[in-house]
Structure formats: structure tokens, C-alpha cells
Amino acid sequence: MQSSLQFQSSNPGVVPSRKNAFTGNIHAQRNLLCTKRHTLPKPLCSLTVQSHQPPHYTSTVGSSPPLHLSHWNLTQRHLTVLQVFACVTGICATWLFCSAIPALLAFKRAAESMEKLMDATREELPNTMAAIRLSGMEISDLTTELSDIGQEITHGVRSSTRAVRLAEQRLRRFTTVPPPSSGNEHPKD
Secondary structure (H helix, E strand, O other): OOEEEEEEEOOOOOEEEEOOOOOOOEEEEEEEOOOOOOOOOOOOEEEEEEEOOOOOOEEEEEEOOOOOHHHOOOOHHHHHHHHHHHHHHHHHHHHHHHHHHHHHHHHHHHHHHHHHHHHHHHHHHHHHHHHHHHHHHHHHHHHHHHHHHHHHHHHHHHHHHHHHHHHHHHHHHHHHOOOOOOOOOOOOO
């Protein structure tokens, strides 16, 4: 299996240098580019490993140079666009904060109303609960009294029914009994 190892840098002036750094079937190739220029950023470096026999594999690991503001090519047009964007952002933020003021004031009024309601509830709730408790006890007493009155009425109706039956039985006895015989009988003819 043949493989190659390649190290590259992004600076111009490449001086290839080939060395067999590995034994066996590995072929190493290094391209080191280390020229220094004061105007360019740090070089882009990458490490590539390739396989020359099927299946062909390639693996690359690299890093990109950092972006420096001094290397950007900003024209007047770019600066104008940035200024317009900053102004629009500021205007939108100001509009958002100004439109939030009425909503915040409404929340404040709602919170004050809720506080008043809670204060009134805190003051009135114990008295209301005591009145409800007293009403419940009175309803219970009335229910007991009505039950007692119902039992008395039932007892009175039963007593009246017994008295009526007794009177009816006596009346029947008097009507079914033959009249008593008296000493004045009619003379025989």
C-alpha cells in the first residue's frame, strides 16, 4: 500500500522538498513554505494524507488564517451601509422601547388593581367565612327542627287516625247491636 503525506502552506514561493521519512511502502512528501512577509497574515497550513492504491482515500486537516480588520478592504460604500444599518437598528430599538411604555403602564395599573382586590379579600374573607359558617349552623338547626316537627305531625296524624278508627268501631257496634228490650211490650191479640 502506497501512501503519501503532504504538508502545505499558503504562502507563495514553494520550495518542494521530498524525503522518505517512513520505511516500507509509504512515500512522504513535504512542502514547507515559510517565507515571512509583514503584510500577509499567518500562513494557511494543511496536512493531507493520500492513498495511491485502490480504494483511494484522502484525508485533509487544515486551519484557516484569522481575519484581521486591517486586511479588510472597506470602501466608503461599505461604511455608509454599516452606518445606515446602525441607524435603522437604533431607530427600531427606540420604537420598540417607546411602544412598550403603554403596555408597561397597563401592567402597572393591573398590578395595582390586583393588589387592591387582594387587600379587600384579605379584609373581608374572614368575616364572610364566619357568616357562611353561622348560616350553615342555622340551616342545620332548622333542618333538625323541621325533622322534629315532621315527626310530631306524623305522631299527631297517627293518633288522630287511631281516634277516628276507634270512634268508627264504636259507632258500628252501636248500630249492629239490637235494641235492648223494654218492659212495655204490646199486648197479644
